[in-house]
Amino acid sequence: MPFFALMLVWALNASAPPSVPVTLQETLDVHHYEVTGLSPEHLVASFRQRPNPSVMAITRAGMSTRYDFAFGNGECRLMQVELLRDIDITYPRWREQDRGSETMQAAWTQFLTALEIHEQGHVDRFREGAQGLSDRLAALPPQESCQALSRAVEREQDRFDREMARIQSAYEAETRNGAAQGARLRFR
Template identity: 30%
Template sequence: MKHVAICLFALFFWNELRASEPLNVEFYEVRGNNARDLRKELGDHGPVGDDGSRHHGYTKWHVDWTFQLIPSGKLCAIGSVETKLEVTMTLPKWNKPEGLLEDLTREWERYSTALRLHEDGHYNIAVSAAQEIERRLSGLTGTAGCKTLAEDINSKARAVIEEFRAKDLGYDVATEHGATQGARF
């Protein structure tokens, strides 16, 4: 019996935390022989965000969570937490014609690097959201039974998602969708 109590104690306090962080990068093609044409292509073919607007790049993310509960009479504790993060980053790829001026090529490379840096910021927010769910859920216990604890866990996880969606939007506002980071072509 003593060993069972020790095992339950260990399960309560040493939760199994796993976060997957897959990043799927997709590209859309743009064509052009000059900056004006490339800007038009970016505006016409960029991904459509959740806001309904086209953007030069876009990072869409989703976090799922699962958990195991350990009942013990009227008490209940979370035994393990796992998050699954899915991220799709969409970026432009220039189908560059032969014989263009080096200035345009350098400007595209500068812009592409800055856009990727900006989108990586969105990815980092998504990773932080998954990690924060695990952190906040780790070690939760309840005295009203497992059903009530499960409801509390899901409510807390949804609150984290809302919090980090707001951070994601704030990041775009603060960076002017990457313009302050150089992601303007």
Template identity: 25%
Template sequence: MRRGWWVGVLAALALNAVADVQQSLDYRDYPVKPRSDESISDALYRASPILEAGRVFHGYTRWWVEWRFWWRETANRQCRIDRVSVEVQGEIQLPRLDGGTPSQRERFNRYREALHQHELVHYGFGLRAGREIENSLRNLPPEASCLELETRANETGYEILRDYRQLEDRYDRETEHGRTQGAWLED
């Protein structure tokens, strides 16, 4: 069951076009320079600048969703959202191998590709959150005042972000931070 659920998520995240949501994804790498007698796992642990909750990770994805909306008064003096703009920005940090033996490079390349795929799914959560925020704000019913509408719209956006952060945490728990997807090195 677990696998089937994530296959659906991966399929949904594979879509590049996300309604009218503007998106950008940047990459940042860090060098890994293994000694010839060192395992790739040890070299990554030594080189990684990514530390979260006291744990070292080899890859990391950050995403942000920003939304703006404009409203207008209706004929019956209610306030309705007229236009919505959503932007999703992301950054994926991954290791880059500098040097290494042929067997180290081969092992690293397989591992890095699995890690990259795992991190892309993390970014996809941001894209899905952005799309849901855009759709939800476009479909909010009118309010008696523009202040009430603004409050409701922002509460809606933040609630959606919380939901997607929880889904993202669940994804990491169920995949063991990518281990079940091949983003793991046994030495």
């Protein structure tokens, strides 16, 4: 490699800000609520008795951020960041599934499989967004004060929250709340 090219590579690497170490931890909890019925009508009625009968399953996800910083040489920089993802998924559980007719069991299995695919789509989008937040925080430049650095971290967290709300809402519209993926309970 010519001397000039070698010096250019050294200069580019020397001017690049060091990347902040970011760790990402996740807690994933799956919950169930019961529905009951030995006929299609009774099973559907059981869903309708719920507080929000149109929501068959739900994924809730949140992100908390912890970080350490240090002030020196007139600037405050992140030393490390820990992102904590918390994901909760709630699915229905049919109490009498083992006693239902073959037709009802087949319909339930198809419905539940599609519902799981739909909810996994929410989880995947949240995980992708979390990786984007991780990348942005790792590249966050030093600030003139630690208060300014804290505000910069908060702005990135707020940006993440807004992006996730938009992305998850678009996913619901695109899939018609899972119906386009087959997450509809049909007995015909």
